[in-house]
Amino acid sequence: xxxxxxxxxxxxxxxxxxxxxxxxxxxxxxxxxxxxxxxxxxxxxxxxxxxxxxxxxxxxxxxxxxxxxxxxxxxxxxxxxxxxxxxxxxxxxxxxxxxxxxxxxxxxxxxxxxxxxxxxxxxxxxxxxxxxxxxxxxxxxxxxxxxxxxxxxxxxxxxxxxxxxxxxxxxxxxxxxxxxxxxxxxxxxxxxxxxxxxxxxxxxxxxxxxxxxxxxxxxxxxxxxxxxxxxxxxxxxxxxxxxxxxxxxxxxxxxxxxxxxxxxxxxxxxxxxxxxxxxxxxxxxxxxxxxxxxxxxxxxxxxxxxxxxxxxxxxxxxxxxxxxxxxxxxxxxxxxxxxxxxxxxxxxxxxxxxxxxxxxxxxxxxxxxxxxxxxxxxxxxxxxxxxxxxxxxxxxxxxxxxxxxxxxxxxxxxxxxxxxxxxxxxxxxxxxxxxxxxxxxxxxxxxxxxxxxxxxxxxxxxxxxxxxxxxxxxxxxxxxxxxxxxxxxxxxxxxxx
Ligand code: FAD
Ligand code: FO1
Numbered sequence: 001x002x003x004x005x006x007x008x009x010x011x012x013x014x015x016x017x018x019x020x021x022x023x024x025x026x027x028x029x030x031x032x033x034x035x036x037x038x039x040x041x042x043x044x045x046x047x048x049x050x051x052x053x054x055x056x057x058x059x060x061x062x063x064x065x066x067x068x069x070x071x072x073x074x075x076x077x078x079x080x081x082x083x084x085x086x087x088x089x090x091x092x093x094x095x096x097x098x099x100x101x102x103x104x105x106x107x108x109x110x111x112x113x114x115x116x117x118x119x120x121x122x123x124x125x126x127x128x129x130x131x132x133x134x135x136x137x138x139x140x141x142x143x144x145x146x147x148x149x150x151x152x153x154x155x156x157x158x159x160x161x162x163x164x165x166x167x168x169x170x171x172x173x174x175x176x177x178x179x180x181x182x183x184x185x186x187x188x189x190x191x192x193x194x195x196x197x198x199x200x201x202x203x204x205x206x207x208x209x210x211x212x213x214x215x216x217x218x219x220x221x222x223x224x225x226x227x228x229x230x231x232x233x234x235x236x237x238x239x240x241x242x243x244x245x246x247x248x249x250x251x252x253x254x255x256x257x258x259x260x261x262x263x264x265x266x267x268x269x270x271x272x273x274x275x276x277x278x279x280x281x282x283x284x285x286x287x288x289x290x291x292x293x294x295x296x297x298x299x300x301x302x303x304x305x306x307x308x309x310x311x312x313x314x315x316x317x318x319x320x321x322x323x324x325x326x327x328x329x330x331x332x333x334x335x336x337x338x339x340x341x342x343x344x345x346x347x348x349x350x351x352x353x354x355x356x357x358x359x360x361x362x363x364x365x366x367x368x369x370x371x372x373x374x375x376x377x378x379x380x381x382x383x384x385x386x387x388x389x390x391x392x393x394x395x396x397x398x399x400x401x402x403x404x405x406x407x408x409x410x411x412x413x414x415x416x417x418x419x420x421x422x423x424x425x426x427x428x429x430x431x432x433x434x435x436x437x438x439x440x441x442x443x444x445x446x447x448x449x450x451x452x453x454x455x456x457x458x459x460x461x462x463x464x465x466x467x468x469x470x471x472x473x474x475x476x477x478x479x480x481x482x483x484x485x486x487x488x489x490x491x492x493x494x495x496x497x
Contacts, residue, residue, distance in 0.1 A: 013056040013196055014049050018158055018165045023146050025126060025154035033126035033152070034058065034205065035065040038116050038145075040138065042131040042160040043069075043089060044239050045097055047195045047287035050131040050158040055198050057127055057156075064203040066104045067097060068119055070112035071218070076137065076422040077415055079226030081382055084219060085419060089237040089285050091215040096239075101198065104205050107213050113144035120149055131284070132159040134166065134325035134424055163289045163314050164191045166321050173326035176438045180322060181315045188314075192292055230483065232382040232419055235279050242280035247294055253277065254298050261305035268374075268385040268468045275309065278420035279383070281317070288313055319438060320428040331411055331427045333404050336435035343449030344403040344435065350446045356399045358409050370456055370465050371395045373472040375413075380479040381472075382419040388468075389414075393433030394454045398447055406434050 264273025329335035441450035
C-alpha cells in the first residue's frame with residue numbers, strides 16, 4: 001500500500017498529501033536521472049498538479065523532465081468519437097508543451113506496462129510521476145509498472161483530477177453525497193487554492209527529442225478503426241476550447257449561462273443549461289479546480305446556480321471517484337448495498353411489460369418515443385442530457401431480464417457512445433440508476449423494488465416531452481445530413497484524384 005507521504009515528498013511545491021509514494025527508489029534523492037511524467041488522465045499543461053510536481057522535483061534536483069503518453073489500442077472500447085477528440089487535444093498539447101515549456105513530449109503505442117518501463121530504462125529516469133485514476137485497468141497497469149521498473153526508480157502518484165485528493169477526502173467508501181460533503185467542505189480552504197506558476201525548465205533533455213509524431217496518421221488510423229462511432233463536431237477538443245466553454249466571453253458557461261443553471265439544468269430542452277464541461281473534465285483537458293476557482297469568483301452574480309454547479313463539480317464528481325476507488329465492484333451488482341441487491345433479486349422475476357435485447361435498445365427500437373429520443377441523442381450527439389440519463393438507465397432495468405443485464409447494457413452503451421464515457425461518473429451514474437447507490441430506498445413496487453422509480457408521466461410533468469423528441473429529431477437529421485455531405489465530398493475527392 002502506498003504510504004501517504006514520505007521524506008521524498010516533504011520538500012515539495014505540491015501539498016504533500018496530494019502525492020502518494022507508490023515506490024521509493026533506492027536512490028533516496030531524485031538526483032541523477034531525469035523525471036518523467038506519465039500523463040494519463042490529466043491531459044493538460046495548465047493547472048496540472050502532476051506536471052507541477054514533476055517540474056518541481058526536476059528543478060530541485062537539477063535534472064531534466066519530460067512528459068510521456070501511452071496510446072492503448074482502443075482503451076475501454078473507445079472509438080473514433082473519443083480517440084479523435086483525445087488525440088486532437090494531445091496534438092495541441094505537444095505543440096504547446098514544446099514551445100512554451102521547452103520540454104519534450106513522447107508518445108508511445110501499445111501496453112504502458114511495456115512502453116513506460118522501457119522508456120524509463122532508456123533515459124535512466126530516477127522518478128516517475130503519474131496522475132490518478134481509480135479505474136481498475138489503470139491501477140493494474142500502474143502496479144505492473146511498479147513491479148517492472150528498476151530499484152533505483154521512485155514512483156509518485158499525484159491526484160491532479162480532484163480538488164480534494166480522494167485519499168485525503170475520505171479513507172473509506174462513502175454512503176452518499178451527504179456523508180462526503182462535510183468532509184470535502186472542511187478541506188476546501190486547504191485544497192481549493194490557486195496554482196503556482198510552472199517555472200521554466202532549467203535542465204534541457206539530453207537525447208535528441210525531435211521525436212516527430214505523425215498526428216494525422218494516428219488520428220486517421222483511429223477514425224478508420226473506430227468509424228462505427230463517428231466524431232462529434234459541436235465540441236472542439238483541447239485546453240483552449242475547454243477554457244472557452246468554461247469562461248469564454250462569447251458563450252462561456254460562467255460568463256453567459258451560469259444564471260440559468262439551477263433552473264435549467266434538469267430541462268432536456270435546454271442542453272445549454274448545462275456547463276457542457278464533461279468531455280473536457282473526463283479527458284483532463286481542463287482542471288475541475290480551475291472551474292471551481294473561477295465559479296467562486298462569479299458566485300455573487302448567481303449564488304444559487306454557482307452553489308449547484310460546485311456541488312456537482314466537486315461533491316458529486318469526487319463521490320464517483322470515491323466509489324470507484326474504494327469499491328472494487330464499481331460496475332456490477334456486487335458493488336450495490338445489501339438492501340439494493342436484495343430488493344433487485346426479490347423483483348428480478350416480476351412480469352415485465354416489455355423485454356428488449358441489447359440490439360433493440362442500441363437501435364432505439366422500443367415502444368417509448370421519449371426513451372428512443374434519449375438513446376438517439378446519445379448515439380448521434382454523443383452527450384445525452386444529464387436528466388435523461390437517469391430515465392434512460394432506469395428504463396433499461398425495467399425492460400431487461402434482470403439487473404445484471406441492465407447494468408451491463410447501460411454501461412456498454414454509455415461507454416460506447418458518450419463522449420464523456422469510460423469515466424467514474426458513468427459507472428456511478430449507471431449504478432445509481434439501477435442499483436440505488438448514493439440513493440435511499442423508496443416505496444416498494446414491481447420490478448424496481450425499493451430502487452427509485454422514474455416514468456414517462458413523471459417526465460411529462462417536468463418538461464415538454466414532445467419538444468425534446470422534436471429537438472433530438474433535428475439533431476439526428478442534421479448529423480445525418482452532415483455525414484452524407486462529408487461522404488459525398490470524400491467520394492468526389494477520390495474520383496478526382
Ligand atoms: P453539468 O451539470 O454542467 O456538470 C458539471 C460537471 O459536474 C460534470 O461535467 C461532471 O464532471 C460533474 N457532474 C455533474 N453531474 C454529476 C453526477 N451525477 N455524477 C458525477 N459527476 C457529475 N458523467 C460523466 O462524466 N461521464 C459519464 O459517462 C456519465 N454517465 C452517466 C450515466 C448515467 C446513467 C447518469 C445518471 C449520469 C451520468 N453522468 C456521467 C453524470 C452526469 O450526467 C454528467 O456528468 C453530466 O450530464 C455531464 O454534463 P455537463 O458537464 O454539461 O453537466
Ligand atoms: N489515456 C491514456 O493514457 N491512453 C489512452 O490510450 C487512453 C485512451 C482513452 C480512450 C477513451 C477514454 O475515455 C479515455 C482514454 N484515456 C487514455 C484517458 C484515461 O483513460 C481516462 O482519463 C480514464 O479512463 C478515466 O480515469
